Amino acid sequence: MKGGYVHGQSDAIGEHVAADPVTMPDFNATVALALGMDVAHLEHSPSGRPFTVADQGRPVTALFA
């Protein structure tokens, strides 16, 4: 991760996202990618439903140094 880095911003009072929204799935996908995981890898629940780590969140690669 970059150090001393700020990604995205909230508005003047911290009420809304002002730039570059990041969801929890996006952040978790970032963690997975930082570990070298394949974020597109499919696993199946016992009933056969396909899932990916972090539910197809988009990794915030801007954080990577």
Place this chain on the structure above:
Amino acid sequence: MKSTLTDLSRRAFVERFVKTFLGVSLLPGPGRLRAAGSSPHPRAKSVIFLYLRGGLSHIDTFDPKPGRPEMGGVRAIGTSADGVQVSEWFPRMARQMHHVSLVRSMTSTQGIHELGTYTAHTSHFLTPTIRHPALSSWVVKLLGSENRLLPANVLINGSPQHPGSGYFPAHLAPLPIVDPGAGLQNAALPRTVSEEDFARRTALARAIGSHFVQQTPHRDAAAYLKVQQEAAALMRSEDLKVFDISREDERTRDAYGPHTFGKGCLLARRLVEAGVRFIEVEDDQNWDTHNDQLRAMRIMTPSADQTMAALLEDLHQRGLLASTLVVMATEFGRTPQISTVTAGRGHHPGVFTWWAAGRPAAG
């Protein structure tokens, strides 16, 4: 804990089982399922996932709004990172900001603790029809562990709302450490049980268990038997010492602090050194500051600031920050407006801050 019978009984069973038998995770081998070219970035080996439960106010912490009335008089201070300010409640973290990537544009639609916590851990919405695995269970399922004997997935001071391994097999659930100062409980043989007795009993249990596993076409039947075998191996292992933070020198223990979060983070660093893949540490303080925001922050921030800064500094000094990812997460932020009735802040999932630190080394 209100849940479906299936989830409740499974979770309760796993927790009790783990407490009794140590719950050594099954390690699915060293195979890394990283697709060629899927990650051009250097890889982290371990994650320390810090969870500040209750919903951490963003503007009182890592996204201050200097001079705004919404700050309630709290100042912003400069940090070791050019142009990055944090609130005055975090003077020690301010000196660590050159290690940190702040994400000040986190956003969610889940404004209730249970739902936000679930999504923070699983990336999914909570629904009645399925229990999703936490990120930690995904990580150990796909990456396995660097340490053959220790559990790959550890949850320190976790809340009952932690989703565990979800629909993944039970062996991928985190090993819960309830009191990080007490280490791993029930890990020694009772005085009345000799090594011989224990060996005979585990052999007997294995014999009985094997039959049951053959007769029971359920993956968790095999998972529990394997957990038991791994646990028995760990009981005889030197690796057990890793759970004992009293082996750290006094200066280090003081740096992290005497509170649960401090002890938990110190234990997390020891587990990282031992090759444990994913450690979540929950702060035992409740950041759900509906009443008297300023007073609540005055009480709670010193220990959180101390512990998180000490963790980053310690990892850095030991060269571990190069291969460890430290994440701070919470279920949502809090309203910019301080309530005129309660002097606190309400839930605010619209925007909030998480951060990550650590620079995976090349290669």
